[in-house]
Amino acid sequence: MALGLGTRGRAVDxxxxxxxGSMGPRRVSPDTLHVKDGSFGxxxxxxxxxxxxxxxxxxxLGAINVPGRQAxxxxxxxxxxxxxxxxxxxxxxxxxxxxxxxYICLAIMSFPYSYSVLGLVPGLIVTVVVAFSVLYTxxxxxxxxxxxxxxxxxxxxxxxxxxxWRWVWYATAVMFLLNNTFIQGLHVLTGAKYLxxxxxxxxxxxxxxxxxxxxxxxxxLPRTFDTLSKLATVSAxxxxxxxxxxxxxxxxxGHPDGYNKGGxxxxxxxxxxxxxxxxxxxxxxxxxxxxxxxxYTFIGQITIPSFxxxxxxxxxxxxxxxxxxxAEIIVFSAVGAVVYAYTGTQYNTAPAFxxxxxxxxxxVSFSFMIPTLIFLGVLxxxxxxxFIFFRIFEGTRHKGNHTILGWSVWAGILAASWxxxxxxxxxxxxFSDLLSLMSSLFDSFFGFIFWGTAYFRMRKADYGDGWIKxxxxxxxxxxxxxxxxxxxxxxxxxxxxxxxxxxxxxxYNAGLVGGVFSCKDNGL
Numbered sequence: 093m094a095l096g097l098g099t100r101g102r103a104v105d106x107x108x109x110x111x112x113g114s115m116g117p118r119r120v121s122p123d124t125l126h127v128k129d130g131s132f133g134x135x136x137x138x139x140x141x142x143x144x145x146x147x148x149x150x151x152x153l154g155a156i157n158v159p160g161r162q163a164x165x166x167x168x169x170x171x172x173x174x175x176x177x178x179x180x181x182x183x184x185x186x187x188x189x190x191x192x193x194x195y196i197c198l199a200i201m202s203f204p205y206s207y208s209v210l211g212l213v214p215g216l217i218v219t220v221v222v223a224f225s226v227l228y229t230x231x232x233x234x235x236x237x238x239x240x241x242x243x244x245x246x247x248x249x250x251x252x253x254x255x256x257w258r259w260v261w262y263a264t265a266v267m268f269l270l271n272n273t274f275i276q277g278l279h280v281l282t283g284a285k286y287l288x289x290x291x292x293x294x295x296x297x298x299x300x301x302x303x304x305x306x307x308x309x310x311x312x313l314p315r316t317f318d319t320l321s322k323l324a325t326v327s328a329x330x331x332x333x334x335x336x337x338x339x340x341x342x343x344x345x346g347h348p349d350g351y352n353k354g355g356x357x358x359x360x361x362x363x364x365x366x367x368x369x370x371x372x373x374x375x376x377x378x379x380x381x382x383x384x385x386x387x388y389t390f391i392g393q394i395t396i397p398s399f400x401x402x403x404x405x406x407x408x409x410x411x412x413x414x415x416x417x418x419a420e421i422i423v424f425s426a427v428g429a430v431v432y433a434y435t436g437t438q439y440n441t442a443p444a445f446x447x448x449x450x451x452x453x454x455x456v457s458f459s460f461m462i463p464t465l466i467f468l469g470v471l472x473x474x475x476x477x478x479f480i481f482f483r484i485f486e487g488t489r490h491k492g493n494h495t496i497l498g499w500s501v502w503a504g505i506l507a508a509s510w511x512x513x514x515x516x517x518x519x520x521x522x523f524s525d526l527l528s529l530m531s532s533l534f535d536s537f538f539g540f541i542f543w544g545t546a547y548f549r550m551r552k553a554d555y556g557d558g559w560i561k562x563x564x565x566x567x568x569x570x571x572x573x574x575x576x577x578x579x580x581x582x583x584x585x586x587x588x589x590x591x592x593x594x595x596x597x598x599x600y601n602a603g604l605v606g607g608v609f610s611c612k613d614n615g616l
Contacts, residue, residue, distance in 0.1 A: 148553040149239050151252040156242065156261075163242040165406060175492030177315055182403045186321035188412035190399055191392070193324035194471060195420055196331045197464045198282060199389040201338065201443035203428030208437040209382035211369035212429060218386050219425050226390045227417045229543035229577060233393050234409045236546050237400045245398045245479050246538060253545050267534045268479065271394060272472040274530050276513035279469030280304050281614070286465055288615030290455060296611035298518060305514040308466055312473045312506045317402045320474060327463040332423065334460035338445060339430040341453035348439035349449040364436020371437070377598075380591035381528070384584065385442075388531050390420065391539035398475045446616040454616060469513070477505045518609045525596045532588030540581030544574040 153163050162168050169180045182190075207215035237243050240252060250264030251257065283304025284297050314320050342348070350360045370379065400406045432440060435447040445461075448454040481502055485491040490498035520526050547570065551559050560567040 147235070147239050148550075150549045150553045151240065151256055153242075155256050156244075156248045156251055163240070165241050165404075168241070169404070172492050176494050177492045179316055179402045179492070180404055181316060181318040182321065182399070184403070184405070184408035184411045186318060187399050187403055187409060188415050189321045189324040189328060190317060190395075190471065191412055191416040192328035192419065193331075193464065193467055194392050194395060195390070195416060196328045196423060197389075197468050198331075198443055198461055199385075200331075200335050200424055200427055201431075201445060202385050203389075203424055204432035204435060204440045204444045204447070205442040206382040206385045207428050207432045208367065208440050209370065209374060209378050211367045211371075212432065213368050214370060215382075215386070216425055216429065218383060219428070220421060222387050222390050223417055223421045223424075225577065225580070226393070226539065227413065228573075229540065230393055230396055230413055231410060232543045232546050232550075233396045234400065234406070234413070236550065237397055238406060239550065241406070243397050244401050244482055245475070246394050246396075246542075247479065249397055249546075250542065253542060253549060264537075265479070267537065268394065269476055271530060271534045271538070272476040273509060273513050274516065274527050275472045276308070276469045276509060277517035278527055279308065279465060280510075280514050280517045283308070283465050285614050285616065286458060286462065288613050289458060290615075293613035293615055297614055298609050298611060301514060301518060304466070305510045308469050308473065309506055309510045311466055312470045312477070312510070313503060314474075315502060317399060317474075320471065323463070323467055324471070327467040330460045330462070331464040334457055334464075335423065335427045337453075337457040337460065338448065339427050341448055341450065341457055342431045342434040342444075345448065345450045345453060347449050348435040348447045349441075349454075350439050351449060360438050362438070364434060364439055366433055367437055376587075377591045377594045380587055381595060384528065384532065384588050384591070387539070387584065388528075388535060389424070391531075391535045393543065394535075394538040395471070395475050398478060441616075443616075458616065473506055473509050473513075476509055477502060480505050522596050522599060525592055525599060528595070529589065529592040532584055532592055536581040536585035536588065540577050540584065544578035544581065547574040547577075 162171065165180065169178075172178050172180065203215070203219070206218075209215075210218060233249075236249060236252075240248075243249055243252075245268070247261055247264045247268055251261035254260040280301050284300035287295070287300040287303065288297060311323065314323075348364060352362070353360045396409075400409055403409060431444045431447065435444065440447045445454055445458045448457065482491065484501060485498060489495065490501070551563070551567070551570065555562050560571055563570070
């Protein structure tokens with residue numbers, strides 16, 4: 093059983109007392125928790141014996157300005173039991189639906205391009221390695237949230253990780269909001285790309301972008317992840333249908349788009365060429381961009397603390413994570429490899445829908461992607477809105493009830509985020525490269541550096557000084573693995589930033605940078 097971590101264990105009171113039915117009160121330290129074997133369905137370190145593995149807090153109760161009485165899942169559920177809007181309502185299945193919708197998205201259709209740069213075999217290896225590294229770090233996020241059930245989002249995590257320095261919370265909050273808003277902006281532009289493709293550019297692209305932003309705002313209005321999970325299920329399923337159709341169509345059509353047309357550089361000639369390894373002379377910038385493209389599709393740990401904060405039984409989170417990771421590896425690898433095999437290095441585009449030579453095939457497969465074009469931006473808008481809304485109304489009736497003020501502020505926050513996303517997407521002429529730049533700067537922390545740091549902080553809290561020697565080979569291997577994770581984050585931060593900046597310069601020199609509020613057709 094778990095102390096202070098879930099509804100199935102003993103609940104730790106404000107003064108440190110705990111109760112478990114007829115067993116009576118027992119004094120425990122609120123800063124130290126013990127997890128019994130199997131009570132959470134997964135032991136990240138695989139040790140602990142009959143008494144379970146010690147799991148200690150790295151920050152005292154109340155460190156993130158949340159009342160101490162809420163540092164327990166059971167108490168949080170009790171406190172909102174009479175509310176009209178309840179947040180701790182997600183099962184692991186609903187959380188899995190949210191994760192599916194976040195990861196099974198349009199970005200899958202850029203894998204063929206990445207494989208064409210890296211080569212098929214290295215591309216598949218990178219896909220599997222990145223998938224398991226993200227799985228491991230996501231389990232660390234989960235373990236950290238179990239130790240600190242009062243966490244509401246990744247900003248709280250950032251402050252706790254770095255010794256409760258308040259400036260870290262503000263820095264994390266800036267990265268968090270910028271990251272999410274830029275992802276919203278990407279989906280504003282992608283929605284316009286879809287509408288232009290379907291209508292053959294019937295309306296100015298700015299108009300299509302505005303239409304996408306308004307629809308996205310309306311879909312963002314539900315206040316709980318429990319409600320959004322229903323939309324997520326539809327989004328993930330139709331996205332799977334979309335990429336499956338694209339792979340099938342690529343295989344059954346005669347030739348890919350642009351077949352033997354020569355193109356501006358005369359490269360669109362011959363049968364599709366599939367490279368087993370990267371072509372000789374492949375540059376660092378193009379290779380790095382292909383690697384980052386795969387990595388960014390997997391990296392989504394920024395939302396995990398927010399999802400766990402609304403789970404009824406957060407100990408079940410690994411079930412959702414394992415299911416989604418298995419699906420990611422299968423779908424990403426299979427779709428990327430099949431589409432690349434039929435479109436080759438010469439003819440593939442990103443997204444790969446543009447590689448389909450049959451116009452009907454292109455529009456049909458792309459149309460099934462509509463829900464995710466909307467929903468993924470909606471999901472990140474909702475996560476950002478929670479961050480602001482909860483801090484405005486924490487401890488008031490407006491947070492958990494249907495009040496005019498509560499709903500007005502919620503809708504206003506969402507509207508502001510979508511207006512900013514729309515403006516950013518339209519004003520910045522090299523938006524796609526800028527999004528990659530932001531990802532290099534932020535995902536390096538949210539995907540790797542934070543969680544390598546979390547591993548060291550948690551093990552030090554559990555075992556004290558000398559914990560590496562005390563834990564033997566397991567401690568040594570853990571240190572090596574998490575140092576590598578931090579180094580990967582630093583590599584993305586430095587190498588990724590350099591590659592993206594160079595790409596921006598190259599695009600300017602090539603005259604490929606668009607204008608502000610452009611009406612130019614951006615359809616496939």
